[in-house]
Structures are given as structure tokens and as C-alpha cells.
Amino acid sequence: MKLRRVRARDWDWRRTPSSDPLARAAVEEMVAAVRQEGERAVRRLTAEHDCRPEALAPAWSFAVPRERLQAAWEALPETLREALRAAADRIRRFHEAQKPQDVELAGTDGERLGMVWRPVPRVGVYAPGGRAAYPSSVLMNLIPAQVAGVPELVLVSPPSGPDGFPHPLVLAAAYLAGVTQVYRVGGAQAIAALAYGAGEIPKVDKVVGPGNLYVALAKRVVMGDVGIDSIAGPSEVFVVADETANPAWVAADLLAQAEHDAEAGAVLVTTAPGLADAVEAELARQLADLPRRELAAKALADWGAVVLAERWEEAVAVVNRSAPEHVELHVAEPRRWLAAIDCAGAVFLGPYTPEPVGDYYAGPNHILPTHGSARYASGLSVYDFLRRITYAEYTAETLVRHTGHVTALARAEGLEAHARAVEIRRQGGGAR
Amino acid sequence: MKLRRVRARDWDWRRTPSSDPLARAAVEEMVAAVRQEGERAVRRLTAEHDCRPEALAPAWSFAVPRERLQAAWEALPETLREALRAAADRIRRFHEAQKPQDVELAGTDGERLGMVWRPVPRVGVYAPGGRAAYPSSVLMNLIPAQVAGVPELVLVSPPSGPDGFPHPLVLAAAYLAGVTQVYRVGGAQAIAALAYGAGEIPKVDKVVGPGNLYVALAKRVVMGDVGIDSIAGPSEVFVVADETANPAWVAADLLAQAEHDAEAGAVLVTTAPGLADAVEAELARQLADLPRRELAAKALADWGAVVLAERWEEAVAVVNRSAPEHVELHVAEPRRWLAAIDCAGAVFLGPYTPEPVGDYYAGPNHILPTHGSARYASGLSVYDFLRRITYAEYTAETLVRHTGHVTALARAEGLEAHARAVEIRRQGGGAR
Numbered sequence: 001m002k003l004r005r006v007r008a009r010d011w012d013w014r015r016t017p018s019s020d021p022l023a024r025a026a027v028e029e030m031v032a033a034v035r036q037e038g039e040r041a042v043r044r045l046t047a048e049h050d051c052r053p054e055a056l057a058p059a060w061s062f063a064v065p066r067e068r069l070q071a072a073w074e075a076l077p078e079t080l081r082e083a084l085r086a087a088a089d090r091i092r093r094f095h096e097a098q099k100p101q102d103v104e105l106a107g108t109d110g111e112r113l114g115m116v117w118r119p120v121p122r123v124g125v126y127a128p129g130g131r132a133a134y135p136s137s138v139l140m141n142l143i144p145a146q147v148a149g150v151p152e153l154v155l156v157s158p159p160s161g162p163d164g165f166p167h168p169l170v171l172a173a174a175y176l177a178g179v180t181q182v183y184r185v186g187g188a189q190a191i192a193a194l195a196y197g198a199g200e201i202p203k204v205d206k207v208v209g210p211g212n213l214y215v216a217l218a219k220r221v222v223m224g225d226v227g228i229d230s231i232a233g234p235s236e237v238f239v240v241a242d243e244t245a246n247p248a249w250v251a252a253d254l255l256a257q258a259e260h261d262a263e264a265g266a267v268l269v270t271t272a273p274g275l276a277d278a279v280e281a282e283l284a285r286q287l288a289d290l291p292r293r294e295l296a297a298k299a300l301a302d303w304g305a306v307v308l309a310e311r312w313e314e315a316v317a318v319v320n321r322s323a324p325e326h327v328e329l330h331v332a333e334p335r336r337w338l339a340a341i342d343c344a345g346a347v348f349l350g351p352y353t354p355e356p357v358g359d360y361y362a363g364p365n366h367i368l369p370t371h372g373s374a375r376y377a378s379g380l381s382v383y384d385f386l387r388r389i390t391y392a393e394y395t396a397e398t399l400v401r402h403t404g405h406v407t408a409l410a411r412a413e414g415l416e417a418h419a420r421a422v423e424i425r426r427q428g429g430g431a432r
Numbered sequence: 433m434k435l436r437r438v439r440a441r442d443w444d445w446r447r448t449p450s451s452d453p454l455a456r457a458a459v460e461e462m463v464a465a466v467r468q469e470g471e472r473a474v475r476r477l478t479a480e481h482d483c484r485p486e487a488l489a490p491a492w493s494f495a496v497p498r499e500r501l502q503a504a505w506e507a508l509p510e511t512l513r514e515a516l517r518a519a520a521d522r523i524r525r526f527h528e529a530q531k532p533q534d535v536e537l538a539g540t541d542g543e544r545l546g547m548v549w550r551p552v553p554r555v556g557v558y559a560p561g562g563r564a565a566y567p568s569s570v571l572m573n574l575i576p577a578q579v580a581g582v583p584e585l586v587l588v589s590p591p592s593g594p595d596g597f598p599h600p601l602v603l604a605a606a607y608l609a610g611v612t613q614v615y616r617v618g619g620a621q622a623i624a625a626l627a628y629g630a631g632e633i634p635k636v637d638k639v640v641g642p643g644n645l646y647v648a649l650a651k652r653v654v655m656g657d658v659g660i661d662s663i664a665g666p667s668e669v670f671v672v673a674d675e676t677a678n679p680a681w682v683a684a685d686l687l688a689q690a691e692h693d694a695e696a697g698a699v700l701v702t703t704a705p706g707l708a709d710a711v712e713a714e715l716a717r718q719l720a721d722l723p724r725r726e727l728a729a730k731a732l733a734d735w736g737a738v739v740l741a742e743r744w745e746e747a748v749a750v751v752n753r754s755a756p757e758h759v760e761l762h763v764a765e766p767r768r769w770l771a772a773i774d775c776a777g778a779v780f781l782g783p784y785t786p787e788p789v790g791d792y793y794a795g796p797n798h799i800l801p802t803h804g805s806a807r808y809a810s811g812l813s814v815y816d817f818l819r820r821i822t823y824a825e826y827t828a829e830t831l832v833r834h835t836g837h838v839t840a841l842a843r844a845e846g847l848e849a850h851a852r853a854v855e856i857r858r859q860g861g862g863a864r
Contacts, residue, residue, distance in 0.1 A: 016657070080844050083837040094545055097537045105529045105795075112781075113526055113795050118774055120808050134845050169844065205807040220655075224663055225448070227808030231656055252853040259849040291848045338823060342550055349544075349825035352857060356850035357826060360841040361834065363537075363545050364822035375637040376552050376659030378820040388810040390796035391770060393781035394789060402793065405515040409792040412512050412601065413566050416723045417691040418788035421684040425784060 001283040001300060003268070005276065008309040013322040015234055015265065015371045020213060027188045027217040034192035039199030045189035052159050063200055064165060064182040072171035084176055087361045088139050094363030095147040098382045109401055112393045117386045119149035120227070122202065124194035125179075126209030127170045129160035129186060135173035136360050140367050140380065141209050142177035148385035154204055155179045156194060158186025186211075191218035195226040208384065210367070229384060233371030236265030236303070237326040237355055238319055238344075240337065241279075243272040245330035246351060250275070251282030253328055253354050258296035258304065265303040267324070269315050276306045316340045323374040326355050345369045345379050399425055433715035433732060435700070437708065440741040445754040447665055447697065447803045452645060459620045459649040466624035471631030477621035484591050495632055496597060496614040504603035516608055519793045520571050526795030527579040530814045541833055544825045549818045551581035552659070554634065556626035557611075558641030559602045561592035561618060567605035568792050572799050572812065573641050574609035580817035586636055587611045588626060590618020618643075623650035627658040640816065642799070661816060665803030668697030668735070669758040669787055670751055670776075672769065673711075675704040677762035678783060682707070683714030685760055685786050690728035690736065697735040699756070701747050708738045748772045755806035758787050777801045777811050831857055 033041040042062070046055040054060050073081070104114040125141045127133070138155070145153055155174050157166035165171070166184055174182055183201050185193060191211075197203030206227035207219060219228040237257040241250050254266040268279055283300065287293045309315035316337065319327055323343035331337055334349035341347060345368030348355055359366045367380035403422050410418035465473040474494070478487040486492050505513070536546040557573045559565070570587070577585055587606050589598035597603070598616055606614055615633050617625060623643075629635030638659035639651060651660040669689040673682050686698040700711055715732065719725045741747035748769065751759055755775035763769055766781035773779060777800030780787055791798045799812035835854050842850035 079836070079840050083840040083844075086834075086837050087841060090539070093540075094537060097535050097545075098547060100532060103529050105526060107522070107795070108525075111785075111794065113529075115530060115796070115813075116770070121774065131846070136841060136845065223652075223655075224803075224805070227805070249853075249856055252849070252856045255849040256847070256853040259847060286849075286852070290852075291846075296849065334825065338548070341821065342553065343819075344821055347821060347823040349823055352828050352831045353543075353824050353826040354831075354853040354857070356842055356847075356853050357831065357834075357838055358824050359850065361838050362543065362824040362826070363539070364547070364824055371656075373656070373659070374819065374821075376819065379822055381547075381820060383815065383820075387775075387806065387808065388813060388815075389773065389776055389779060389806075390811055391779040391781055392785050392790050392794040392796055393766065394785040394794070396784050399784045399786075399789065402518075402789075404511070405518050406789055406793050408511050408515040409519060409568060410788055412515075413568065414563070414723075415688070415691060415788075417684070417687040417718075417728065418791065420718070420722075421681075421688040421786040421788050424681055424684045425786070 001280055001287060001297065003280060003300060003304045003306045005306045005308060008307055008314040008318050011307050011318050011321070023213055024217050027214055028221055030188040031192040031218055031221045034189055034198055035196045038197070042185060042189045042193050042198045042201070045187065046159070046185060049187050049189070050158055052164060054164065061200065062183040062185050064171065064184050068165055069171045069175035069182060072168040073175040075168065076172050084135060084139070084173065087136065088143060088176055090361060090363040091139055091143045092147060095144045095382050099147065100386070107398070109398045110395050111398045113391070115388050115390045117388060119151065120206050120385050120387060122152040122154065122204045123150045123385060124154045124156060124204035124207045126190060126207065126211050126215060127155060127157040127166070128211050129158040129167050129170070133160065133167035133170050135169040136366065137210060138170055138173035139177050140365050142174065142179060144365065144380055144382050145385040146178060148382040150385050152180045154194065154202060155182045156185050156190040157182070158190070159184045188214045188218035191215055191222060195222035208380070229380060230369060230373060230377050234263035234265060235260050235370060236267070236324050237328060238267045238269055238322060238324040239328045239330060240269045240315055240319060241272065241275055241330040242270065242332060243275065244332045245272070245275060247275060247278035248282045249351055249354070250279050250330055251286055254283065254300070254304065255286055255290065255296055256354065256356050258299040259290065259292040262295055262298045263303060264299040266300060267305045267307060269307045269309060269318050271309050271312060271315055273308060276308070319344060323372045325368045325370045325374065328353070328355060343374050345374045396425070433712055433719060433729065435712060435732060435736045435738045437738045437740060440739055440746040440750050443739050443750050443753070455645055456649050459646055460653055462620040463624040463650055463653045466621055466630055467628045470629070474617060474621045474625050474630045474633070477619065478591070478617060481619050481621070482590055484596060486596065493632065494615040494617050496603065496616055500597055501603045501607035501614060504600040505607040507600065508604050516567065516571070516605065519568065520575060520608055522793060522795040523571055523575045524579060527576045527814050531579065532818070539830070541830045542827050543830045545823070547820050547822045549820060551583065552638050552817050552819060554584040554586065554636045555582045555817060556586045556588060556636035556639045558622060558639065558643050558647060559587060559589040559598070560643050561590040561599050561602070565592065565599035565602050567601040568798065569642060570602055570605035571609055572797050574606065574611060576797065576812055576814050577817040578610060580814040582817050584612045586626065586634060587614045588617050588622040589614070590622070591616045620646045620650035623647055623654060627654035640812070661812060662801060662805060662809050666695035666697060667692050667802060668699070668756050669760060670699045670701055670754060670756040671760045671762060672701045672747055672751065673704065673707055673762040674702065674764060675707065676764045677704070677707060679707060679710035680714045681783055681786070682711050682762055683718055686715065686732070686736065687718055687722065687728055688786065688788050689758070690731040691722065691724040694727055694730045695735060696731040698732060699737045699739060701739045701741060701750050703741050703744060703747055705740060708740070751776060755804045757800045757802045757806065760785070760787060775806050777806045828857070
């Protein structure tokens, strides 16, 4: 399997999330309908888009009973339950370590200033159904919110099986992580229901979680009426490898990325020209009996590449200019590389940290910035479910001492009432 | 001046940022033009929208020379320079205290996990011109970015004076805070130029700063191609006051908010029914000779209110349900209140901390969540200019020990290449 070869200096990596004006117009209409008509519109859209005419019956409830979650969990093979438990423990432990502290600061003149953290009161998590039903993603969304202390966690996922309930793996993961409520609703109507409330589905303060184009567009439409997480584009890995790298392992890691979907990007960046041939030979060998080989081969053909760098610095620059979602470092001194990496979502150090370990298990979040957004954004974390409230507390003496400065600034901006609100404190009277 | 009176249990506070489909279509067209044509479109739009036909001449440069910044600074009265310096020092000190630490965590089985913070490489700050030219806002945007370590800080502001350069107060504040470059460009075309690059105006990674409707809409359009800050709605203060409050001070603080614009919200929440009459009498008295009395009176009539609470808990609930941008606590035990406040942008404790102290001077940021977005968002901070990169580093032994769990999860999700990427490490070979 031959990959496109590019010299580092010629490398350009630009990916944009797909846009579709027709889909956008359709989604705007769907969101407006839910906003105006509430539950009625959600029922209608569920009947139409999810082919669930039964949702039109007023007796059909969106709520998924707690027992269904438990049953889904208990129906899993014990090996999978154990693996999910171990993963959840690790994800929880890592996100606990992210939790920030409140800050209080004594000012220079007796005033006190501070910042306190508060969890978002109510969060909605979207979990896709069908082939994209990933329990790992449910854990990666729910656990940071829980660790942040979010008191109400609402999960929505489309009715997917013949029983009209969400995918059992989604329900099982939600049971393990612990949610407040689960509703069987998907698509743009689910996002709108969470943003504005619709019958039994409560309005939330923030909506997170991956979804298809409709879900992504709907999040963009409701943004500002409710908080949203980042909007995901195609996934990608950059494997940086020097002459110490094992070509079979590099190839296996490129394939693990390429099997995601036809737009997945798998790029080898190397200072070792001989490595590229060996990796290509391994790709051909390993592709042969891969269940998703057609998808992976297409992704590699369209979005795969080998970038040849002459020096270490050049390879680092390729990574930083591309701001990839995932970076693997198959190099002799991965820590030295980590220190030089400025733009990336998550980094996997050394030959024994294949990206799938991070996708499922290691602890850091797998919801990461795509399409170059690692230049300004970060992976999902407890911070996404926390808010900061800042405060200030002046004493009478501090205020008097600084009145001149504050009023000079207020009057320079033409805000006389601002200046007077400070000066009036000098006229005595005090608090009663 | 009579304010609308509402019982706490009947209180509802919903504000939405203005939307305007015609303006949105116009802005989408402007952004698309800049994206396609670059500098040429920016010149044309500047000529049209800012009435600057001279911008059409290729020799006309958007760059504002460094000497202009210095000259604007030196032309300020010394008292104002001193006040700005003092404010900048306090803002810097508070934001320094926000800076988070990198985290490294030893896993349970010899693996290492971590999170490192990196500044956004290049940030664009928008500063409005004309009557909304607020030097305090320039400081509040630039200083947190600087403290975060952002290496390139680009300021844009519309040509505003007869000389065709931005407002001198904007330039002076930019000089004091320290910017990399300043360009004289405003409106939607400025946001698009920062998002995509246009001639001498460089593409940035994130755009922040307040602006008019066109600027806000443009930020929404470019979002995802570049990072943006939150989109601001109308400003507001909730003054919580018990029987210890001084009515003249409460009235002065309500007026300081009301003078901002006709949509500014100024709400008194009180458990002391007698206080409302006294505050209203003071409002009438203080309004009489206020330069912006008409604006302030209109804001109070449209968006002012007294909310009467029977108990402490009810007053707290009014605040939390409303999630106001600013909260002042004119109460006997402000710390007790702070602990109970869950949703607010910034809190001002006690009678000697009028909000203008926070607007200009105290240190915490004055760019705060509006229209109830304090339920999911926070004020501007160093965090807005930092990114997190997470990492994981497994050893051969750790990977082998956990292979079973990872492959169970991968196969449950139907991702065979993910499982194989882990298993292949067991087949030996090692790194070379």
C-alpha cells in the first residue's frame, strides 16, 4: 500500500468540517419547530426522521426506565463489564487530577479578590445510535461532568433497536457512569429539546457529545441559548517515527485510525527515509485480513501520507503546523518531543502507547480538537463542566484611597454615573 | 423614579442577544467575500461601511505604526496615564493568580499520564471605535492573553478619527498593555480578515473582543475556522440589599449600570420592603443632573425592577435563576451570600465595592457572561488563551497487562484494527 509522499517543507494539512447549506436550512427549521411547539414537534420529527411512527402516540414516553439501563448492563459479558469498569476508573482518576482550586488573593491595599469554581447545573449528553454507538464515548462525556460535580446529567440517544430503545451498549455505559435521566431521542430534535425543553425532556444548560451532521449543525444553531462543546471534524493521527521505530507497529497504528471512516487521516512523519517503505509493506500485509479493509484503504489513499523531514526540528514543525488531533511518538526520546509540541490534541509517548489505549482506557479524554482546532481548543475535560465566578471585596479605606484612579477612568470613558457611584461613598452615611 | 415591582416567586428574567436575519445574510456575504478575495474585499468594505474611500488606494496601509501608539499614550493627561497603569497592574496581578499548573500523574501500573498547558499562538483582539471606545476593555482583553503567554497579539479597531486611525484611547491602552501589531479595520470585515488572513492582516487562531451586531454575527460565522470568545448580550447588574443597605449607594450603583445603554438591566433584589421606596427616591434625585439621564431612565423603565423576597433563600434563588452578569451584595454577611451564589458572572461584596471598581480597576475581568449564559460560561480569563495537551506513556509491561481490557472494548465497538494495534506489541520485535 503506497502512501502519498511529501517533503516536510511542502506539507500542507487543511481539513474543514463538512458544510451543507441545505442541511443547515433543514436543521434551522427543525430547531425552530421544537422551540415553538415543544414536545409535539419532537414527536413528529422522531416519527419522520427515526421512522418511529409510534412516537406520535401521546402515551409513548421518551424517558428510558432505569431498569432498562440496569438490564443492558447486566446483559453484557463479564469480560466487557470488567473492561468498562477498569476504563471508567482510569478516566475518573485522570479527570479528578484536573480539578482546579479556588483562588483568593489579598490585594495591595486590603481588598480581597477571588475566583470560585462551580459546576454547570444541568448537562445534556448526546450519544449516537446505530453503527456509531460507542460506549467509550459515553464514558468520556459523562465522567468529566460527574467529576466536575454536575448535579444533573441527562443522556439522549436515538431509538435504535427493534424495541425502540437506544443501543444497549450506550445504555450499559450510561448505567455504569451514572446518569440522572435517559431519553430516547436523537438528531437535531434531540439537541433542540435539550436546548429549549420539550415536555418531559428538560432544558439543560450545556449540550455535549458527538453526532452526525444534523446534530453538529443543530448545536451550532442553539449555541448561545445554551452552551455547546466543540464541533467535531474528521479524526486523524500523526505518527512521528525515527529510525528506532518498529514498522509493523507504526502500520498497525495507522490502520487503527484509518478504519474509523473514509475521511480519517493517518500520516507518518519521519526523519528515517527507509522506514516509509517498510511501513508500506506492513500496511499491505495487515490490511489483507482486516474486517474494515475497504474503508481503511480508502482513508489511506485519500488522507494518508508520509511526510519526510530532514531534521528533527522540521518534523516538529510539521506537527505544530498541522495541529493534529492525535500524535504518536515512536522516537528514542519522546519526552524531548513532547516539550517541543505546541499544537496537538493528545500525545502518545513511545512505542508502547498505541492510540487505542487512549481511545478506551488510559484516562485522558478521547474527545479532542479536530480540523486544526488544537490551535485554539483543547480536549474535553472537567473545565468544560465548570464555571468561574470572580469576586472583589473592598473596604471603605481601600475605596477612598483609589477613588481618584477609578473616577479618572470612568470619566475618560464618558460614564459619569460610574464615577459618581464611587464618589458617593466618600460623602459618608455608610452602611446603615 | 418608580421601578416595576415583582414578588420573588413571580420573577422571570429572560434576555436574548438580538438577532436579525437580514444582518446575518449581509454578514455572511461580507465574510465570504473576504475569505475569497482577501485584502481587496477588506479595502472595499472599509471604503463602504466606514466611509473611508481612501482605503481603496493600494498605498493605504491597514497597519498602524508603532509611533502612533506611543504618541497616543504620551498625549494623555498624566492622571489618566497613572490610573491606566494602576489598573493594568491590578488586572495583571489577578490574572497571574489564575494561571494553572501542568499535571503529571503516575498511573496504577507504571504508566504516566499528564496534561500540559500551552498558550494560543496568535490572538486577534477587536476594539470598537466611536462612542464605544473603551480603553478598559482593551486592557481586559489584552492582559489575560499576555499573562497566558500568547506570543502574538494583534489588535484591530476601526478607523475612527478624522486622521483615519483608531480612537486614541484605544491606541494608548494598546500601547500600555503591549501588542504585537495594530490594524485599522473594523466591522465584519475585520473579523473575517483575522479569521482567514487578508494581505498584511495575519490569520489568527482566536478572535476575542466586544463589538456591534455585525461584529457579533461575524464571530458566529467564522467560529470553527478560528476560535471565538463568547457573544455578548445586554449588560446587567443585580443589587442584592438587606436592611443594612444605604439607599443612596444602591441607587447610584443601579444608575451606573443603567447609563450603559437603553437595554442595560438594573435590578434590586431585597428582603427589606422599606428599602425600595428609599431607593426610588434616590434614583429620582440622582438622575436629575446625570449627563446620560435619558438613556438611564429608559433602561430603568424597560429593564429595571425591584424583586421583593420574603426570605434570604428566596433572594438567593432569584439570583441563581437569573444568572446575572454582575451581582452586588449590600448585605450584612456578604461571604455567606457568596457561598450560596451558584450562577453569576462576577460578585461585588459589601457596600464598598461598587461595580465600577470592577469595571476598571480591581483586577478580575469585566468581560463577563450575559443573557443568562453564566449558567454555562465564565468571564474572560487566562484559560481563554490557553490550551491543554494531554499525554499518556505506557511501558511494555503495562501494555501487556492491560491488553485484554483494551481489546475487549475495541472489539465491542467493532474496531478490529484498534484491537490488533495493541496485540501486535505482544508479538515481540520491540522497538528497534
